Amino acid sequence: MRGATHAKWAACAVAVALAATACGGGADTSGGGSGDGSGIVRSSWGDPQNPIEPANTNEVQGGKVLDMIFRGLVKYDPKTGEAQNTVAEKIDTTDSQNFTVTIKDGWTFSNGEKVTAKSFVDAWNYGAHIDNKQNNSTFFSNIEGYDEVHPESGAAKAKTMSGLVVKDDKTFTVKLSEKFSLWPQTLGYQAFSPLPQAFFKDHAGWLKKPVGNGPYVIESYTKGSGMKLRKWDDYKGEDAAKNGGVDLNVYTDNNTAYTDLMAGNIDLVDDVPAKQLKNVKNDLGDRYINQPALIIQTLVFPLYDKNWGKDGMEKVRRGLSMAINREQITKQIFQDTRTPAKDWTSPALGDKGGYDPEGCGDACKYDPAQAKKLIEEGGGLPGGKVTVTSNVDTGSHRDWMDAVCNSINNALGKGAVCTVDPVGTFADFRSRTAQFKWTGPFRSGWQADYPLIQNFLQPLYYTGASSNYGKFTDKKFDDLVDRANQESDTAKAVEDFQSAQKLLGDQMPAIPLWYQNGSAGYSENVGDVALNQFSVPVYEEITVN
Amino acid sequence: MGRYVIRRLLQMIPVFIGSTFLIFFMVYALGDPVAALFGDKAPDPATAARIRHDLYLDQPLWKQYLHYMGQIFQGDFGTAFNGQKVTELLAAAYPVTLRLTLVAIVIELIVGVTLGVVSGLRRGRAVDSSVLILTLIVISVPTFVTGYVLQFLFGVKWDVIRPTVSPDAPFGELILPGIVLALVSLAYVTRLTRTSIAENVRADYVRTAVAKGLPRRRVITRHLLRNSLIPVITFIGTDIGSLMGGAIVTEKIFNIHGVGYQIYQGILRNNAPTVVGFVTILVIVFLLANLLVDLLYAVLDPRIRYA
Numbered sequence: 087m088r089g090a091t092h093a094k095w096a097a098c099a100v101a102v103a104l105a106a107t108a109c110g111g112g113a114d115t116s117g118g119g120s121g122d123g124s125g126i127v128r129s130s131w132g133d134p135q136n137p138i139e140p141a142n143t144n145e146v147q148g149g150k151v152l153d154m155i156f157r158g159l160v161k162y163d164p165k166t167g168e169a170q171n172t173v174a175e176k177i178d179t180t181d182s183q184n185f186t187v188t189i190k191d192g193w194t195f196s197n198g199e200k201v202t203a204k205s206f207v208d209a210w211n212y213g214a215h216i217d218n219k220q221n222n223s224t225f226f227s228n229i230e231g232y233d234e235v236h237p238e239s240g241a242a243k244a245k246t247m248s249g250l251v252v253k254d255d256k257t258f259t260v261k262l263s264e265k266f267s268l269w270p271q272t273l274g275y276q277a278f279s280p281l282p283q284a285f286f287k288d289h290a291g292w293l294k295k296p297v298g299n300g301p302y303v304i305e306s307y308t309k310g311s312g313m314k315l316r317k318w319d320d321y322k323g324e325d326a327a328k329n330g331g332v333d334l335n336v337y338t339d340n341n342t343a344y345t346d347l348m349a350g351n352i353d354l355v356d357d358v359p360a361k362q363l364k365n366v367k368n369d370l371g372d373r374y375i376n377q378p379a380l381i382i383q384t385l386v387f388p389l390y391d392k393n394w395g396k397d398g399m400e401k402v403r404r405g406l407s408m409a410i411n412r413e414q415i416t417k418q419i420f421q422d423t424r425t426p427a428k429d430w431t432s433p434a435l436g437d438k439g440g441y442d443p444e445g446c447g448d449a450c451k452y453d454p455a456q457a458k459k460l461i462e463e464g465g466g467l468p469g470g471k472v473t474v475t476s477n478v479d480t481g482s483h484r485d486w487m488d489a490v491c492n493s494i495n496n497a498l499g500k501g502a503v504c505t506v507d508p509v510g511t512f513a514d515f516r517s518r519t520a521q522f523k524w525t526g527p528f529r530s531g532w533q534a535d536y537p538l539i540q541n542f543l544q545p546l547y548y549t550g551a552s553s554n555y556g557k558f559t560d561k562k563f564d565d566l567v568d569r570a571n572q573e574s575d576t577a578k579a580v581e582d583f584q585s586a587q588k589l590l591g592d593q594m595p596a597i598p599l600w601y602q603n604g605s606a607g608y609s610e611n612v613g614d615v616a617l618n619q620f621s622v623p624v625y626e627e628i629t630v631n
Numbered sequence: 632m633g634r635y636v637i638r639r640l641l642q643m644i645p646v647f648i649g650s651t652f653l654i655f656f657m658v659y660a661l662g663d664p665v666a667a668l669f670g671d672k673a674p675d676p677a678t679a680a681r682i683r684h685d686l687y688l689d690q691p692l693w694k695q696y697l698h699y700m701g702q703i704f705q706g707d708f709g710t711a712f713n714g715q716k717v718t719e720l721l722a723a724a725y726p727v728t729l730r731l732t733l734v735a736i737v738i739e740l741i742v743g744v745t746l747g748v749v750s751g752l753r754r755g756r757a758v759d760s761s762v763l764i765l766t767l768i769v770i771s772v773p774t775f776v777t778g779y780v781l782q783f784l785f786g787v788k789w790d791v792i793r794p795t796v797s798p799d800a801p802f803g804e805l806i807l808p809g810i811v812l813a814l815v816s817l818a819y820v821t822r823l824t825r826t827s828i829a830e831n832v833r834a835d836y837v838r839t840a841v842a843k844g845l846p847r848r849r850v851i852t853r854h855l856l857r858n859s860l861i862p863v864i865t866f867i868g869t870d871i872g873s874l875m876g877g878a879i880v881t882e883k884i885f886n887i888h889g890v891g892y893q894i895y896q897g898i899l900r901n902n903a904p905t906v907v908g909f910v911t912i913l914v915i916v917f918l919l920a921n922l923l924v925d926l927l928y929a930v931l932d933p934r935i936r937y938a
């Protein structure tokens with residue numbers, strides 16, 4: 087593998103006392119493929135937090151698997167993010183509220199069952215029902231009848247949602263509770279995947295070895311250590327796998343995965359550890375990917391706290407935003423794996439999708455003099471101090487918070503007015519956020535579920551929205567969002583969202599910090615590696631040399 | 632002897648109950664695990680409430696604890712968030728860590744005691760000083776440094792071994808992680824043995840043995856070493872527990888899916904059943920190891936008797 091076979095065996099002999107049985111470690115074959123499409127890709131993986139099922143998986147590790155074994159009505163183009171019909175033949179509507187979905191012929195699950203209208207409707211009803219406790223149940227909340235199967239408290243009043251009706255094997259209709267023109271484009275999210283009857287008949291068995299309709303089938307799954315996926319030869323879709331399969335190996339630490347990549351034991355890591363960013367160019371050369379993903383990190387102001395929410399404070403909030411030297415922090419701390427934010431969405435949306443490099447305007451440009459002036463005009467920091475908070479168990483959060491505070495302190499020139507309040511675990515941080523307990527700006531990371539500008543704005547800043555943790559409220563903003571959702575023309579809808587975003591620039595309910603990039607590194611064994619908008623590798627495209 | 636063992640076993644009951652309660656309370660204090668299940672998104676209140684209810688999280692702490700203990704006595708350690716039974720996790724992780732600990736202890740004993748005897752017998756000479764300096768270095772270098780350095784050298788640079796351990800974790804692959812894990816304790820074992828040997832070498836019984844004309848080897852192994860091992864055995868007994876629990880760093884570096892990894896994961900995810908389950912077993916291991924050490928005293932030194 088690394089050429090010096092003689093030297094290796096000599097070293098082996100010397101070290102025989104050390105590791106008698108471990109010799110030949112680097113000589114693992116990678117499936118024996120030689121460019122004929124039968125090679126196996128060995129990739130790093132993390133232990134999924136929840137059981138792998140479409141409506142219950144809401145993090146990227148389980149999502150990876152769903153991405154390989156499921157195809158929904160639409161799929162996002164990995165490059166442009168455009169929603170393209172996959173299982174759907176067409177999704178028609180005349181009023182942006184009633185949709186008729188027609189599905190293509192010929193799709194089957196890997197166990198032989200046909201993919202029919204019922205496969206979708208049953209899956210969605212399952213995902214929405216309160217008794218099934220699915221994490222992604224809210225994705226179905228705009229379908230009529232959701233409150234019946236998923237009441238805010240108490241038992242469900244119905245078994246299925248009245249808004250879903252199966253017409254025949256190939257068609258079903260959907261009635262939404264209110265107009266939402268972009269709804270068909272949200273259907274690429276994995277929660278909307280179809281499910282075979284086997285899922286409902288033997289749920290426990292299905293969870294042990296999930297069965298879907300995607301380009302791969304699961305050969306074996308050992309919870310906590312790994313999963314072997316193999317190409318499904320009878321796959322009818324256009325994006326059949328170009329390799330023989332994927333082996334996902336669980337790593338408890340991304341540093342270890344990187345070491346294994348260096349040693350040639352795996353082919354792909356999709357999370358290059360921060361410590362290695364300095365070496366990555368040397369180690370991998372152009373086999374390192376670093377591109378913006380649909381993730382933005384912001385500092386949200388607790389507007390429910392009078393000190394931050396009262397009139398006039400918007401100047402202080404804007405001032406703080408201008409006091410942060412984003413360029414320097416992303417370069418020094420993140421080695422350019424973050425991109426300074428210029429609006430509240432993500433460049434991965436593309437210009438057509440609604441990304442606006444002028445969305446935040448001057449308020450996101452570093453200007454210490456102006457920052458100082460604005461904060462003074464606004465009456466100064468509440469109590470002369472500001473405390474920045476985040477969990478610090480992952481993601482170099484401690485480092486950038488210190489840097490942000492230094493940047494603010496330097497700009498204001500009044501000594502250490504900005505301090506950091508680190509929280510030990512993500513769980514603790516989350517629960518305090520959800521209980522609205524902060525008295526200073528707190529971190530909020532947002533990964534969009536689908537490449538739509540709506541997903542970056544509505545859940546976070548609409549009055550009373552599910553993830554509006556700063557309790558921001560603005561009548562004009564809400565009106566614009568409502569109007570956008572009723573627009574039948576997508577381009578117009580995007581425009582409305584962009585004008586809504588302009589309002590955020592004046593009010594500054596949250597400081598956009600930076601867009602998070604997806605990163606990956608791969609070995610010489612594999613080629614054509616790319617990441618999609620969700621920073622998940624596009625496995626089916628990978629070729630093995 | 633028998634009565635002593637029974638008395639010790641009975642003493643374990645309050646320790647067991649107290650420690651499980653403390654751990655349960657600490658994990659509980661970490662915050663609401665359900666909120667973290669939803670990532671950066673707001674948990675849907677109805678779903679979150681249902682999950683809390685099913686996990687017994689909507690009850691007051693003391694009820695949760697009684698419920699949990701009730702389950703434990705029926706052999707049910709609860710379920711991790713990914714749907715796996717904690718007993719399954721225990722069955723998968725403990726053998727791996729046990730093997731790792733065993734490798735570490737064996738290395739510690741063989742190398743540590745040998746070095747200790749050699750330097751203890753040659754107190755003040757060059758061998759002794761160099762062993763002392765070596766152990767000092769080993770003690771001062773943190774485990775993660777030695778771990779990463781050895782992994783890089785053997786796994787990547789020289790390509791002698793796999794840098795990571797495969798899920799089955801056979802003994803062969805655990806040798807390097809075992810060395811890394813054992814290094815710090817090894818230094819302590821060496822120093823303890825050295826001091827003990829150096830002290831006892833002037834004891835009357837050793838002089839008598841030498842005067843009787845016994846061969847040197849027999850004097851050292853039967854008379855000197857056996858009497859010098861008591862502090863070392865005490866140390867190793869407590870070390871078994873700390874090695875198993877403290878393997879987190881080593882397990883992370885070498886990607887070993889053992890106890891340390893599961894506890895770390897459980898804490899990050901605020902999963903009380905996993906953490907309490909694993910630590911409970913650790914507590915039992917710790918208690919048993921200490922009992923074993925106390926019994927070994929009697930074997931090593933017949934003057935010690937238990938009634």
